Amino acid sequence: MIEAVLLFNMWNDYIPGSSRARRVKISPxxxxxxxxxxxxxxxxxxxxxxxxxxxxxxxxxGHTETNEPKDTFTEKKIQRIYDDNKxxxxxxxxxxxxxFKGDVTYAWACSIVMLYSCEGLYEFIRRTICxxxxxxxxxxxxxxxxxxxxxxxxxxxxxxIDTIQ
Numbered sequence: 001m002i003e004a005v006l007l008f009n010m011w012n013d014y015i016p017g018s019s020r021a022r023r024v025k026i027s028p029x030x031x032x033x034x035x036x037x038x039x040x041x042x043x044x045x046x047x048x049x050x051x052x053x054x055x056x057x058x059x060x061x062g063h064t065e066t067n068e069p070k071d072t073f074t075e076k077k078i079q080r081i082y083d084d085n086k087x088x089x090x091x092x093x094x095x096x097x098x099x100f101k102g103d104v105t106y107a108w109a110c111s112i113v114m115l116y117s118c119e120g121l122y123e124f125i126r127r128t129i130c131x132x133x134x135x136x137x138x139x140x141x142x143x144x145x146x147x148x149x150x151x152x153x154x155x156x157x158x159x160x161i162d163t164i165q
Contacts, residue, residue: 016099085134
């Protein structure tokens with residue numbers, strides 16, 4: 001319980017849907033990927049975060065409306081995603097402004113921070129966006145090559161096999 005109080009204090013009694021957007025410091029490499037995605041999709045950084053957050057939340061809960069994990073496999077998958085999706089670069093010289101809109105997803109984010117390797121909500125936000133951008137091919141760094149490139153190749157090979165015949 002003390003950890004939860006400390007976590008919420010880091011965000012100064014944040015109230016999802018009501019509090020103003022918070023500044024999140026990111027690396028230039030991450031900013032470049034975000035800018036490319038938002039330009040291509042014609043959306044805001046907030047929209048990008050909302051979609052990334054809900055994507056991971058839905059994996060966790062098996063497309064329900066709860067914060068309960070679908071099963072131990074999905075718990076491990078989410079843990080691996082947050083372990084493996086650090087932000088590229090280490091210089092925090094760029095900024096984005098984001099907010100959590102819903103109580104349920106905010107509570108889920110706080111629980112993931114306490115359970116896994118994120119060092120607070122700012123790191124959770126960075127890793128959520130990085131995972132989403134890597135999965136969509138907008139962030140192509142050494143982590144993308146290690147975890148996502150082989151999946152892309154497999155998908156392309158399956159498409160080629162399906163379309164040849």
